[in-house]
Amino acid sequence: MTLEAAMVRVSTGSQDAASQEKVIVADAAERGATIVKWFRLHGYSASHGEQEPALREAIADIARGDYSVLIVTESSRLDRREDLDAQAEILLAIRAAGGDIRAISEPQFGRTDFAGRVVTLVTQHANAEKSKTVKNTTYRGVMMIRDNRAHHGPLPAFWETRGERYSKQAWCTDPMAVVDIFERVAGGESLASVARAYDLYPASVKNVIRFEANHTGIEECSYTHAGVTETWPHEVAPVVSSPLWWRANKVLAANKTDGRGNKGGRPVARPANWISGILDCPACGGKIFMNAGLTPAGNPRTPKLRCGGHAKRRLACGSFPGIDAQPVVDVIADRFAEDDTPVLAFQRVAGNAHELDALHADLRKLQARLSATEDDDELDELVAQRRSMKARVEGFALVPDRYDYAPTGQTVGQMWNAGNDAVRRGMVRAVKASWGLSLTSHEAQWVVALGTADDVIGLDDGDGRERIVDLGNGLCFRSEGRSQE
Ligand SMILES: [Zn+2]
Numbered sequence: 001m002t003l004e005a006a007m008v009r010v011s012t013g014s015q016d017a018a019s020q021e022k023v024i025v026a027d028a029a030e031r032g033a034t035i036v037k038w039f040r041l042h043g044y045s046a047s048h049g050e051q052e053p054a055l056r057e058a059i060a061d062i063a064r065g066d067y068s069v070l071i072v073t074e075s076s077r078l079d080r081r082e083d084l085d086a087q088a089e090i091l092l093a094i095r096a097a098g099g100d101i102r103a104i105s106e107p108q109f110g111r112t113d114f115a116g117r118v119v120t121l122v123t124q125h126a127n128a129e130k131s132k133t134v135k136n137t138t139y140r141g142v143m144m145i146r147d148n149r150a151h152h153g154p155l156p157a158f159w160e161t162r163g164e165r166y167s168k169q170a171w172c173t174d175p176m177a178v179v180d181i182f183e184r185v186a187g188g189e190s191l192a193s194v195a196r197a198y199d200l201y202p203a204s205v206k207n208v209i210r211f212e213a214n215h216t217g218i219e220e221c222s223y224t225h226a227g228v229t230e231t232w233p234h235e236v237a238p239v240v241s242s243p244l245w246w247r248a249n250k251v252l253a254a255n256k257t258d259g260r261g262n263k264g265g266r267p268v269a270r271p272a273n274w275i276s277g278i279l280d281c282p283a284c285g286g287k288i289f290m291n292a293g294l295t296p297a298g299n300p301r302t303p304k305l306r307c308g309g310h311a312k313r314r315l316a317c318g319s320f321p322g323i324d325a326q327p328v329v330d331v332i333a334d335r336f337a338e339d340d341t342p343v344l345a346f347q348r349v350a351g352n353a354h355e356l357d358a359l360h361a362d363l364r365k366l367q368a369r370l371s372a373t374e375d376d377d378e379l380d381e382l383v384a385q386r387r388s389m390k391a392r393v394e395g396f397a398l399v400p401d402r403y404d405y406a407p408t409g410q411t412v413g414q415m416w417n418a419g420n421d422a423v424r425r426g427m428v429r430a431v432k433a434s435w436g437l438s439l440t441s442h443e444a445q446w447v448v449a450l451g452t453a454d455d456v457i458g459l460d461d462g463d464g465r466e467r468i469v470d471l472g473n474g475l476c477f478r479s480e481g482r483s484q485e
Contacts, residue, residue: 002033003067009041020073027104062099074105142223146232152221156207175239182240186247215245274425281307282439283319290325323446331448339412344405346474351401359393434469
């Protein structure tokens with residue numbers, strides 16, 4: 001039977017002490033050991049003052065032969081991680097006194113691995129010292145570089161260093177390329193294009209342009225050690241003239257601001273009226289455009305509809321003389337503005353499957369809450385809710401979904417009157433696509449005819465056939481053909 005001591009250490013406010021003691025008691029009982037002394041260390045922050053005397057006491061006890069083993073639940077209860085010297089000293093002292101440490105969760109600790117652990121500690125300590133030494137050595141090296149006014153730091157493309165350590169000289173490997181890059185950027189060539197030409201990334205081109213030593217001949221080198229930044233100038237041979245450097249950098253700066261905004265591409269002439277480009281030329285089949293604006297003398301023109309030719313050859317055919325635009329515009333506008341045909345939208349007109357889906361989703365949510373709750377009252381309530389919801393799901397009379405065009409509540413006239421030029425052009429184009437809309441000669445006059453060529457003349461009320469005028473975006477209206485003059 002061995003005599004042992006146990007040490008527990010817990011943070012303030014933690015319930016951990018009792019559980020550590022339990023583990024230690026069970027472990028000792030299992031091995032037939034007797035715990036003759038307890039060290040209870042409370043409060044992690046107090047450990048500085050409290051732990052070390054306790055360990056010294058344990059070492060003295062062990063040396064006296066009061067007990068031979070110090071039990072802890074894990075070795076971290078023993079360590080003072082922040083002070084490796086003290087840690088190693090304590091472990092070695094317990095060992096030297098002829099004692100042993102038993103860390104319950106680490107069976108190897110304090111036994112076969114004990115020596116190894118001390119070695120590890122010493123190694124860790126040495127590593128910490130080494131990294132400090134490396135930093136100091138680097139600092140001394142950089143200070144030598146500074147004293148030599150040598151290069152230190154990153155360089156852009158086409159720049160390299162040569163020379164001995166601590167006295168490296170930066171130099172431009174290809175001044176021609178650098179000058180060319182500056183010229184290209186200053187001339188407005190895109191970074192991507194310049195980068196392609198020199199097999200660089202656009203960002204690397206930027207770095208070349210921004211490298212001030214390219215024109216100043218002075219590189220500002222810096223090094224920060226222990227929060228103090230040292231700077232020193234390193235002289236290089238300049239590559240570009242200052243005006244060129246400024247021009248290229250100005251382009252970069254400008255590109256960063258307004259040049260980056262999306263301007264919407266090339267400018268596009270806006271049609272003067274929704275009628276422009278809708279009707280076909282009765283002579284050549286080209287598009288008819290509204291011709292408005294001012295005469296060379298500055299007087300407003302009478303708007304005319306004239307042949308504008310075809311998409312690729314925008315030349316008037318010369319056979320269609322052109323007509324006054326206003327009567328045509330008025331006829332079409334009236335036709336739409338007074339139309340009380342309801343606008344329809346493709347939508348669900350019957351079916352309730354979505355309601356059943358919602359019920360199923362609610363049921364799943366309820367199920368999740370049921371498995372999570374620990375409150376009895378809430379549990380009762382959730383069970384009741386679940387029962388009623390299940391009943392609703394089971395009794396659900398499913399009506400299959402059916403989609404069709406159904407009124408949106410808006411009429412064609414309302415849509416026309418509320419719409420801008422784009423909306424109106426879309427409506428006229430939709431009617432033309434489904435019904436036909438053309439200029440026709442009728443009794444020596446040009447009239448707008450709604451309907452296909454066969455139907456046009458003399459068909460006041462159409463043929464009674466219903467057509468769907470597809471307005472796009474899922475909207476449409478049903479219309480009967482008629483002709484208007
Ligand atoms: Zn024409």
